[in-house]
């Protein structure tokens with residue numbers, strides 16, 4: 045196995061798997077830490093999807109190290125720590141502690157942090173992240189319900205997450221533009237943690253050429269997608285494979301479930317709810333045990349042959365009000381639990397296709413369905429593939445959409461793409 049990947053959430057894992065599949069390597073995707081030892085594709089990539097973005101750092105470290113041990117037992121030659129392309133973290137932060145713990149176990153002296161995903165508008169310049177044309181802290185990410193990002197400077201975000209002996213440096217864009225040797229020059233300095241600029245995919249390719257030999261690399265899916273070419277150029281893996289083996293998606297009814305409150309999801313939910321039956325969940329009512337008659341409503345919609353949407357998606361002011369009354373964690377958990385129950389109910393009613401918006405939400409739903417592995421299908425939007433899996437009831441299909449990915453018509457597009 046050339047690469048073993050640890051993803052901090054489930055949308056991130058399918059995003060990563062999709063970009064690696066695009067890069068022509070065989071990819072195997074596990075949901076949660078596998079119970080039994082296993083060996084991934086001999087010349088390919090194994091992705092382990094965890095739900096550790098918003099948990100306390102100690103828990104994130106424990107789970108990531110367990111995944112690392114599993115991947116190394118399966119023969120992984122390099123490890124990739126995948127987090128969000130907007131560098132999302134809680135106030136205490138998990139990106140740094142997990143990276144340091146993985147470095148410790150791998151005896152790695154240095155690692156790179158490369159979150160940029162230019163195709164989806166996430167770019168880093170002189171250590172500052174931009175989402176589209178806005179600095180990260182002025183973008184809608186400042187209002188994220190669980191991981192609000194209030195500083196655009198990634199070196200300032202990362203430094204307090206690390207131990208006192210860690211040193212943080214920058215691989216700056218002017219150096220990247222000079223080429224892999226200039227990047228190697230910066231890597232030869234003493235800093236152990238290097239935040240990397242990247243504006244275009246060409247920058248990610250340069251970084252991959254300079255750093256593909258490191259035992260641990262970290263970042264978003266786009267950088268990982270450039271590693272196979274760098275390994276090929278170094279003669280370490282075989283030629284790119286065609287995707288002749290796209291998994292077939294099972295036919296059958298579908299539902300859309302959204303717990304994401306991200307700006308793009310809010311537009312997507314509004315567009316879909318204008319044309320399809322929609323049930324909106326309110327954490328304050330859920331706290332009183334009132335889910336708006338979800339089971340009866342869902343059953344009636346499915347029996348009428350519709351593709352309904354159930355969602356907690358709300359504007360920042362509504363989210364803030366729910367959080368003020370219940371606390372952010374409880375408000376989030378109430379919606380996640382209810383959507384997980386909706387998924388189980390839908391499955392019991394014969395649904396085979398689930399379009400899900402939100403990373404934490406996808407973790408809750410996939411966990412409730414009991415899916416433990418996914419095969420990656422065609423991409424609906426950059427970083428969002430349809431995936432095929434199985435639970436106790438048989439085959440099913442899941443499209444796990446990251447909060448800000450896709451365009452306004454994403455849900456409709458996903459349903460059409462499933463055929």
Ligand SMILES: Nc1ncnc2c1ncn2[C@@H]1O[C@H](COP(=O)(O)OP(=O)(O)O)[C@@H](O)[C@H]1O
Pocket residue numbers: 055188189190303304305306309325326327356357358362363366367375376377378379380401402403404405406445446447448
């Ligand atoms: N109305 C709401 N009020 C408060 N929290 C909510 C509401 N609706 C959803 N949430 C929570 O917000 C979080 C969104 O996170 P996530 O699913 O990862 O979405 P994204 O991919 O956009 O980051 C989830 O924990 C979800 O349960």
Ligand SMILES: O=C(O)[C@@H](O)C(=O)COP(=O)(O)O
Pocket residue numbers: 053055056057059060127128129130161264265402403404427445446447448
């Ligand atoms: O890197 C990305 O942006 C995604 O892969 C991802 O991790 C998204 O997370 P959510 O926005 O929380 O779904």
